[in-house]
Amino acid sequence: xxxxxxxxxxxxxxxxxxxxxxxxxxxxxxxxxxxxxxxxxxxxxxxxxxxxxxxxxxxxxxxxxxxxxxxxxxxxxxxxxxxxxxxxxxxxxxxxxxxxxxxxxx
Numbered sequence: 001x002x003x004x005x006x007x008x009x010x011x012x013x014x015x016x017x018x019x020x021x022x023x024x025x026x027x028x029x030x031x032x033x034x035x036x037x038x039x040x041x042x043x044x045x046x047x048x049x050x051x052x053x054x055x056x057x058x059x060x061x062x063x064x065x066x067x068x069x070x071x072x073x074x075x076x077x078x079x080x081x082x083x084x085x086x087x088x089x090x091x092x093x094x095x096x097x098x099x100x101x102x103x104x105x106x
Contacts, residue, residue, distance in 0.1 A: 016050060019043040044092075051088040059084075 026040020058072055067073050075087045082090075 016047065019047050019050075023047060047092060048088055051091050052084055055084045055087050 020043070022036075022039050022043035024040075026037045026043070029037045029040070031037050055072070055076070058067070059076055061067055062073065062076055067077070072087070072091070075082050075090065
C-alpha cells in the first residue's frame with residue numbers, strides 16, 4: 001500500500017484487506033443463494049467507498065499543492081483525466097492481485 005497510495009500498514013489497511021478477502025471469497029460462490037456472496041457484495045461496496053474517500057482527499061491535497069508522489073498521484077494527475085470511479089476500479093483490481101496473487105484478475 002505504501003508504494004500505491006503512500007499509506008503505512010496499520011489498522012486501516014488490515015481492515016481493507018479483510019474486506020478484500022470477503023470479496024474474493026464471493027467470487028467462488030453461487031450468486032444470490034449464499035451468505036458468502038452477499039458478504040462479498042457488501043465488502044465490494046465498503047472497499048469502493050473507502051477508496052473513493054482516499055481519492056477525493058488526495059485530489060484536494062493535490063489542488064492545495066500538498067500532493068504526494070506515488071501511483072495514486074500519477075493517476076490523479078494523468079493528462080487523460082481519469083475519473084474517481086476509474087481510479088477506484090484500478091486500485092480495486094490491483095489490490096486483488098496483491099492479496100491473492102490471482103493472475104486472471106491482473
